[in-house]
Amino acid sequence: MTPLDKLITYFERFPGTGLRQAKRFAFHVLTLRPDQVQELAGLITSIQNSVVECTTCHRFFSDSGIRQTECSICRNSNRDHSKLLIVSRDSDIEAIERSGVFDGVYFVLGGTISLLSNSSQHPEKVRTSALKALVTDKINSKTLKEIILAFSINPDGENTSRYVESQLSELITQNNLEVSYLGRGLSTGSELEYADPETIKNALAHRTHHEQT
């Protein structure tokens, strides 16, 4: 495999990228000036050391050198810690933060659960035990009232909602927690991270609440 083929293969593994796009990226790299290539290579090499994963919500944040273990959202006491919004990826949080309407806190599940996947593979793929631990902690400190499931409106997103709810069902019923879904306003098949701020604002304002039985 030539270095160019290798680079194309790396780009092809990027989320949402096909072979055609991966080739365009690789050929774009060939057109960069030497100093730009240097900078890009340097960023790729150092990014994992300058970004830290929040111990509470698991989103990535830039380490300002102070060695914080929690991100600015989790540390912010002005945010409503009684509302926990669960997303699959970091980029979903960015989209919701851009809409500026959510004042609660987040949890990054780390992926979605494909409708077609083998159910025994679930625990490794997403942060189920970290989520359960966080919800339990919040229940113990009496700070949690509502869990908002904010996954994309497609079969995998809906399957992920069902999975998370089943994993948390005991904690939810025992502690009378409210569960709601971000849905109305988001069109079917839409990815949360690409939704515009106005759409997210509507989807949050009109979130559907789960009927407790």
Ligand SMILES: [Zn+2]
């Ligand atoms: Zn955090």
